[in-house]
Amino acid sequence: MKFRAKLVDVGCLNHFTRVVNTISKLTKTCTLRLTTDNLFFMLSDKVANGGVSMWCELSQANFFDEFQLEGVSAEANEIYLEFQPENLSRALRTAQNAKSLKIKLTKKHCPCLTLAAELPSLSSVSRVVTHDIPVDVIPRRLWQDLKEPSVPEFDVSHRVQLCRLITEAEVSIYLPPLKTMKNVVDRMKNLSHHLVVEANLSGEMNLKIETDLVSVSTHFKDLGNPSWGDDSSQGPSQDRAAEVMACARVDIKKLQQFLASQQVNPSKAMC
Amino acid sequence: MKCVIEGNSVKVFGKALHALSRVGDELWLDPLEKGLALRTVNMAHSAYACFLFSPLFFQQYKSVAELLQNRGNLKCKLTMKPVYLEAELMKAMHTEMSLNPEEFDYFQVGVDSDITFCLKELRGFLSFAESYCLPMAIHFGSPGKPVCFSVEDMVLEASVVLATLADPESRTPSQNPGPQEEARIPIVLRCDGEMDSHDPTASQPPGRADVTPQQGSVEERIASSQGSPVFSGLARMRDLLQLHKVCSLGNRGVVSSRAEQKFEEPACATPMPWKFRSLLFGAVSGLQADGGVSSPPSLVCCSDTEEEAGEKNQDCHRTERSDLRCFIEACTSREKGWCTHCES
Numbered sequence: 001m002k003f004r005a006k007l008v009d010v011g012c013l014n015h016f017t018r019v020v021n022t023i024s025k026l027t028k029t030c031t032l033r034l035t036t037d038n039l040f041f042m043l044s045d046k047v048a049n050g051g052v053s054m055w056c057e058l059s060q061a062n063f064f065d066e067f068q069l070e071g072v073s074a075e076a077n078e079i080y081l082e083f084q085p086e087n088l089s090r091a092l093r094t095a096q097n098a099k100s101l102k103i104k105l106t107k108k109h110c111p112c113l114t115l116a117a118e119l120p121s122l123s124s125v126s127r128v129v130t131h132d133i134p135v136d137v138i139p140r141r142l143w144q145d146l147k148e149p150s151v152p153e154f155d156v157s158h159r160v161q162l163c164r165l166i167t168e169a170e171v172s173i174y175l176p177p178l179k180t181m182k183n184v185v186d187r188m189k190n191l192s193h194h195l196v197v198e199a200n201l202s203g204e205m206n207l208k209i210e211t212d213l214v215s216v217s218t219h220f221k222d223l224g225n226p227s228w229g230d231d232s233s234q235g236p237s238q239d240r241a242a243e244v245m246a247c248a249r250v251d252i253k254k255l256q257q258f259l260a261s262q263q264v265n266p267s268k269a270m271c
Numbered sequence: 272m273k274c275v276i277e278g279n280s281v282k283v284f285g286k287a288l289h290a291l292s293r294v295g296d297e298l299w300l301d302p303l304e305k306g307l308a309l310r311t312v313n314m315a316h317s318a319y320a321c322f323l324f325s326p327l328f329f330q331q332y333k334s335v336a337e338l339l340q341n342r343g344n345l346k347c348k349l350t351m352k353p354v355y356l357e358a359e360l361m362k363a364m365h366t367e368m369s370l371n372p373e374e375f376d377y378f379q380v381g382v383d384s385d386i387t388f389c390l391k392e393l394r395g396f397l398s399f400a401e402s403y404c405l406p407m408a409i410h411f412g413s414p415g416k417p418v419c420f421s422v423e424d425m426v427l428e429a430s431v432v433l434a435t436l437a438d439p440e441s442r443t444p445s446q447n448p449g450p451q452e453e454a455r456i457p458i459v460l461r462c463d464g465e466m467d468s469h470d471p472t473a474s475q476p477p478g479r480a481d482v483t484p485q486q487g488s489v490e491e492r493i494a495s496s497q498g499s500p501v502f503s504g505l506a507r508m509r510d511l512l513q514l515h516k517v518c519s520l521g522n523r524g525v526v527s528s529r530a531e532q533k534f535e536e537p538a539c540a541t542p543m544p545w546k547f548r549s550l551l552f553g554a555v556s557g558l559q560a561d562g563g564v565s566s567p568p569s570l571v572c573c574s575d576t577e578e579e580a581g582e583k584n585q586d587c588h589r590t591e592r593s594d595l596r597c598f599i600e601a602c603t604s605r606e607k608g609w610c611t612h613c614e615s
Contacts, residue, residue, distance in 0.1 A: 087364045094366075108365070123373030132365040 001079055001137070003034055003105040006066040013101055016063050017092040018263040019056065024085035025261035026054055031138065031146055034079040036069050037061070041085070042146055072140055079105070080138035080146065083113065091115045091131035099126065110134050171246040173199040174224045175269040181207070182259035184218045188252060191216065195252040198245040199271065201225050206245070209252070226270050272302045275331035286399050287322045287429065293395025294320040294431065298349045306427075307332070317434035318392040328426040376406060386411050387436040388418055396420060396431045414438065 007013055023030060023041050033040040043054040060067045071077035095101050095117035106114040112132040119127040138146075175181060184207055188195055192209035199205040203224045208217040276284055287309060291298060295311035295318070302308075306325040312318070326332040372378040400407050400422045411418035415437035421430035 090364065091366070112365075121371065121374055123371045125371040125373070127368060127370060127374075129368045130366065134364065 001072060001105065002068065002070040003079055003103075004066070004068045005060070005064045005103045007064050007101045007103070008099070009065070010097075012063045013092075013095065013098065015264070016058075017089070017096065019058065020085055020089050020092055021263040022261050023054070023056065024089040025263075026258065028084060028086065029082060030054070030085055032081045032083060032135075033146065034069055034081070035071075036067075036077060039063075044146055076140055076143075078143075080143055081105075081111075081113065082136040082138055083133060087131075087133040088113070088115075091133060094129050094131070095119070105135075106132070108132050111137050171199045171201055172226050173201075173203065173205055173271055174226060175271050176205070176220045176223060178259055178262050178266070178269055182256070182262075185252065185256050185259055188216060189256050193252060194249050195255060196247050196249050197271070198247040199223075200245045201242045204243075204245075205271075226268075272300070272307075273331065273333040274302075274307060274329045276328070277330040280328060280330075283328075283403070283427075284324070286402055287324075287427075290395035290399040290429075291320055291322065294318050294392040300349065302333075313392060318389065318431065319433075320392070320396060320429075320431040322427060322429040324427045325425075384411065384413065386414050386416075386418055388433045392433060393420065393431060396429070399429065411435070 007016065019041075027043045029043075031040075031042045031044070033042060037060060039058045039060055041054070041056040041058075069077065069079065071079050092101075092115070095115065098117040098119055100118045102116045104114050106112050108114075111134070113135050115131045115133065117129045119129060121127040185195065188207065188209045191214060192211050194209070196208045196210075197205070198208065203222050205220040205223055206217050207220075209215065288298070291309055291311045295313045297311060299310040300307065301310060303323075306323050306328070309322045309324075311320050372380075397407075397420075403422075403424070405422040405424055408421050409418065410421075414435055416435060417432050418435055419430055419432045421428065423429070
């Protein structure tokens with residue numbers, strides 16, 4: 001098993017750092033899956049996670065100038081690692097002005113992801129900061145627990161998709177600016193433990209809380225609804241009347257945590 | 272004792288107190304003729320810090336002679352609020368950084384050195400030095416001998432003296448810290464050098480200074496403080512003060528500005544009990560060949576120590592910053608108590 005990658009563009013480094021920061025705010029441990037074309041950050045839907053799951057896919061060519069992988073075997077040319085994203089986030093913080101960043105899989109006292117950042121310095125010799133982040137290699141027999149969630153392919157024009165929810169989508173809707181949503185949810189969080197999200201195919205969404213003392217709801221209009229995949233397969237939602245609301249009741253703290261974690265400004269966010 | 276501090280200096284005084292509180296729980300106030308000394312020692316008596324504010328620092332400073340007339344021998348001790356760190360003995364991230372001697376204002380290393388000391392007591396001090404852009408001097412010797420960090424400007428001198436591990440090979444963690452013992456984050460400072468030269472104008476060999484945090488060891492027990500059955504706090508304080516005096520003698524000789532490159536041999540009547548190697552971090556600002564001021568590279572963004580959970584990380588590029596502190600901030604987290612470690 002071998003993995004080496006090099007990143008030299010400061011914009012790419014910055015973007016990568018923000019993605020990792022987002023993930024580190026969502027979960028303490030996560031799985032990194034490396035293939036020849038992609039990196040995936042995954043958290044599977046387990047009771048230990050409070051039922052929250054996460055799946056993030058990055059195309060490696062968008063970030064790295066060099067990317068070499070030799071997986072577990074020829075047929076399974078992939079590597080699955082479990083690690084703490086906070087460690088990676090912390091390491092990347094020291095590398096923000098780096099001339100280059102190299103990442104590779106190494107074996108120190110345990111398997112590690114080693115990051116080496118070449119930093120500008122006051123002398124002719126660059127400073128090198130090296131971080132060894134301990135990782136656990138996940139054996140092949142456990143890979144099926146970490147399969148990609150079964151949602152339709154989004155029509156993606158942006159590089160990163162974050163936080164797909166494992167659900168049978170009755171309605172899909174584009175979210176309002178996440179910052180706006182965060183402000184609303186922050187205020188509601190103090191009043192209730194749960195929040196109801198409602199949306200319909202007319203681009204309307206409501207966020208509602210209801211307690212013995214008070215009910216509050218915030219209404220969003222004209223959000224737009226994404227179409228799924230190619231035109232020929234529209235999915236079950238097509239039979240639905242446009243104004244009928246689908247609703248889901250979620251733990252407000254988890255929703256707030258997700259909204260607070262966002263470090264990347266997405267071009268699209270969908271629910 | 273009567274001292275009056277004017278507005279802007281209160282902030283400096285406060286930061287000094289904060290730095291001292293990161294070392295020990297009790298603060299000794301010592302009004303001397305040469306100024307007001309604030310001193311503290313940590314619980315294990317392995318770290319000592321002192322801030323000396325000269326009379327110039329104060330709007331009003333009543334001289335000791337006057338005080339002694341009224342009160343006799345004056346002592347004042349305060350208790351500072353203790354800060355307990357919960358260490359997580361989980362798998363730790365290891366970090367290493369190498370600094371070229373050219374990065375320092377002054378770099379004199381006679382022989383290879385490798386010392387391990389606790390980072391926790393240093394952080395507050397580094398924070399203070401960074402706030403006021405003070406160049407820092409480091410004096411250290413062989414393992415087991417203390418390491419001294421010091422800064423000075425026109426109105427104050429400050430130093431922290433830390434014990435180092437006597438045997439750098441024994442880096443395995445000892446027993447878990449007791450409920451009152453704060454978890455320690457050890458750091459290894461390693462220097463390569465070839466010549467032992469006191470002539471600063473002689474070209475220095477291309478030595479390397481590795482500042483490498485140490486994995487695993489949670490508790491440092493220094494032989495001298497641990498072994499003695501009868502312990503005298505005052506005697507220990509005296510020992511540490513003695514070291515401080517030696518340090519400051521050496522320090523006065525070594526502080527130099529980039530432009531002047533002056534160096535004076537420390538004048539010591541009695542032979543120094545310890546050998547010192549000295550390093551100066553000059554990375555605050557420097558004059559380039561064309562006379563312009565270079566802005567030093569920023570290693571990291573803002574410190575994470577004061578951040579609240581959920582606050583967005585901000586991208587800061589502060590041009591004047593102690594690079595050692597940057598590196599140390601990146602390596603450690605007060606909340607999580609992670610240890611960092613490196614190999615050369």
